Amino acid sequence: MGEVVAAILCSHAPGIAAFPAPEAQREAVYRGFAEARAVLAAARPDAIVAVSCEHFVNFFVDNFPAFCIGVGTGYRGPVEDYLGIPQTEVPGEPALGRAMLETAFDGGVEPAFAEHLLLDHATSLPLHLLRPENDIPIVPLLQNCLVPPLPRLPRCYRLGQLVRQAIDAWPGRVALIGTGGLSHSPGAPEGGYIDTAFDQEFLRLLERGDGEAIAAIPDERLDRAGFGTWEIRQWVTVLGALPERKGRVLVYEPVQSWLTGCAVAVLE
Ligand SMILES: [Fe+2]
Secondary structure (H helix, E strand, O other): OOEEEEEEEEOOOOHHHHOOOOHHHHHHHHHHHHHHHHHHHHHOOOEEEEEEEOOOOOOEOOEOOOEEEEOOOEEEEOOOHHHOOOOEEEEEOHHHHHHHHHHHHHOOOOOEEEOOOEOOHHHHHHHHHHOOOOOOOEEEEEEOOOOOOOOOHHHHHHHHHHHHHHHHOOOOEEEEEEEOOOOEOOOOOOOOOOOHHHHHHHHHHHHOOOHHHHHOOOHHHHHHHOHHHHHHHHHHHHHHHOOOOOEEEEEEEEEHHHOEEEEEEEEO
């Protein structure tokens, strides 16, 4: 029987790697990632399900799946040189990806699938900070957080439940990583606005282990916190997989020069 041995939730703002920030904030965020890195190493996963989102690297408006599961043997990234993260190929775990697909289809959710996916900052940046060795095979699960209509939060939660079923039946130890958010609006006129009230309430619900309340946050509340906040979908999917666990927030810093409310948390 499979087991979810670790679950890490974090922001993936490119600024974390590429842009300067006040030293105290930068240090706090990197300390949070280092703590999560230790949690992941101690859990000794055989595979990582990396839940992140599409930023026009693999899909564009001519063909934009709500969900896409990677079933390839390896994934190159990051595509962005400016991150300063060495480009590499991360091994894939296609058997787990296919098991996730079959279980999802049986459960009434039909994600797209792809043997070839490129990784961008949404996956590569957290992996670089959480597992720089890149030696654990991954299954990328991309979610549309960019071009409406977006998959609804309860649908992401449901997909998370199905991912969990697939892991339970898979013979190995699996870690879940969900990346995105918290509040931000990169490139928008209000870019730089960080809705700390939203972020703090969101993290309070996470600490209470109230994934269902998070999945019930109205869309218009996310809109008010900035369109980048749509990326909490990755947190919701991971929460759907682990409804029994409470969040432990390792860091939250609203970093102005990174344009993002940055958080790292683990579920335990
Ligand atoms: Fe993003």
